[in-house]
Amino acid sequence: MTVFALVDCNNFYVSCERVFNPRLQRRPVVILSNNDGCIVARSEEAKALGIEMGEPLFKARSKLNEHDVVVLSSNYSLYGDMSSRVMSTLGRFAPLEVYSIDESFLDLTGMDRSGLGQRIGQTVKQWTGIPVSVGVAPSKVLAKLCNKLAKKTPVYRGCLDIADDPGSIDPILGSMTVDKIWGIGGRWAVRLAALGIVTALQFRNADIAMIRQEMGIVGVRMVYELRGESCLPLEFLPQPRQQIVSSRSFGRYVERVDELQEAVAYHISLACRKLRKQGSVAEVLTVFFHTNPFADGPQYSPSASCSMAVGTSDTLEVLEYAQRLTERMFRAGYKYNKAGIMLDRFTPQRQRQGNLFDDTDRPASARLMEAIDAINGKFGDRAVHAAATGIKREWKTKFERRTPRYTTMWDELPLAR
DNA sequence: TCTGGGGTCCTAGGACCC
């Protein structure tokens, strides 16, 4: 039997901030999404005040002021770096699948697990400063569930292991609604309720043929997983992305085509760098932008794709396609609040399909991109960049309350006195 | 005034092929 552990960081973004600013301990803290728009992470104290996940900042404002809540912009450089520290610590214990920025599955099959969960937690806390919870079970879905229980039930001291006795949580399944299961969202919960399935226990005990009929193969797998029969294997090797999206809201409305072009160019450069990093080339490009869907007034949200003559990851080459698409779609007289691009149809760089009419010097293009990536890797992201991405960039996304990038920028290191 | 961003998988249906 395979034994899965799910290790999940507690309130990850808030915990990262607290490592470098201990004054945030025991205070209510929230972290905002891009553009300081919504609340995407909350400390326990903030949750206790009834502040909701995903709540727009302006709606929560009075509550935040009233309770003197600390409000911070996202600091992705910091969180990304702290995440890799946590993951490499976890890698000391067992083979792992990094599932998201703040959680990993570990393969504990055949290991002596007595006290192991607590030991993992203590080590991560001591080495990185980040508190974690651990769930251990014979399937991923159950491990997820145990993790959730471990997190909110102090008596488990941060780790719940049911690998030897999955039935032990039946009473809890019976009192839990089905949408709390990983993979079952609100939509399914509504449809299942119509079939008389409300609790996680009812779902687990449901008739397989009926679930197959109603939910397809996805639902069937969920039921088996809940029964402790693993259907979702561990994936130790990260799979290359099949699409890369880059998009952001603007810090203020954009009405001019040149600013829109800058923003699109900026997204192209981010996405192409990611694409090169994974060693792929893309054949299809999509560009989109839109007005603010929440605002009154005329709406316009165009999107257009094109196939590129040859699969490419060359920023300058993709830029040309992007600018043509943007120009074609742009309409004056609208207040745009967001732009983005998507790259699609990837092949590995080495298997690039040529084109008879391609007169680009491919080796030269590859060397140029390599040089740009190397320079930016050493001297910072925009040390060299396409002029098309703009100089002043007044449309930039807002991060008005971002803390220093303590661990990734020399001039933002924390000071010790 | 102010509302995030980036992914995956599955399915149904249409187009097309022999």
Next chain:
DNA sequence: TCTGGGGTCCTAGGACCC
């Protein structure tokens, strides 16, 4: 009057996740 059977590929849309 009567109009097969089996397959693949692609796309759009729905559902989910963090």
